[in-house]
Amino acid sequence: MPFVIGHGSDVHRFDDERPCRLACLDWPGVAGLAGHSDGDAAAHAACDAMLSAGGLGDLGSNFGTSRPEWAGASGTALLVESARRVRETGWALGNVSVQVIGNHPKIGPRRAEAEAAMSEAVGAPVRLSATTTDGLGFTGRGEGLAATAVALLYQP
Ligand SMILES: Nc1ccn([C@@H]2O[C@H](COP(=O)(O)O)[C@@H](O)[C@H]2O)c(=O)n1
Numbered sequence: 058m059p060f061v062i063g064h065g066s067d068v069h070r071f072d073d074e075r076p077c078r079l080a081c082l083d084w085p086g087v088a089g090l091a092g093h094s095d096g097d098a099a100a101h102a103a104c105d106a107m108l109s110a111g112g113l114g115d116l117g118s119n120f121g122t123s124r125p126e127w128a129g130a131s132g133t134a135l136l137v138e139s140a141r142r143v144r145e146t147g148w149a150l151g152n153v154s155v156q157v158i159g160n161h162p163k164i165g166p167r168r169a170e171a172e173a174a175m176s177e178a179v180g181a182p183v184r185l186s187a188t189t190t191d192g193l194g195f196t197g198r199g200e201g202l203a204a205t206a207v208a209l210l211y212q213p
């Protein structure tokens with residue numbers, strides 16, 4: 058088959074004590090995201106989608122807590138390495154589409170900047186959308202942030 062897709066998702070709770078890193082950008086004035094890494098849920102969902110499409114498992118099986126060298130890793134570093142591992146299998150990266158689910162930060166005003174940063178890390182187009190959950194659930198209550206992603210790989 059010349060194409061395969063993969064799906065990913067991630068959730069992190071907000072942590073006021075941490076700086077916010079999301080979609081490979083800093084978000085001054087926004088609560089950070091808890092995690093073993095920098096908590097960049099958008100980057101993590103994209104990694105899971107790419108790794109899954111490539112038949113390489115997921116973020117935890119590649120960079121999990123049993124691998125202390127990845128503690129504190131940036132979303133950017135995880136995207137770069139996930140994309141490298143996927144290409145190593147012989148697949149090429151077509152594109153990745155990510156959706157952030159949460160009240161803040163507001164993605165719209167910085168969408169182009171975030172897409173550029175994520176695309177550079179992956180080496181293929183990454184597009185970013187966002188939605189709230191209309192005040193419902195943990196994202197609606199502002200307890201945390203979720204992200205989902207799909208990735209397309211093709212035979213070069
Ligand atoms: N973190 C977010 C959430 C939403 N947006 C933008 O707002 C639009 C309206 O959101 P609804 O959940 O009310 O549909 C959404 O389509 C996004 O354009 C955002 O930028 N960042």
Ligand SMILES: C[C@@]1(CO)OP(=O)(O)OP(=O)(O)OC[C@H]1O
Pocket residue numbers: 067068091092093094095096101116117120121122127128129130
């Ligand atoms: C990225 C990893 C590894 O540093 O840790 P977290 O930052 O906690 O992120 P999560 O998406 O919950 O799980 C994958 C991980 O193992």
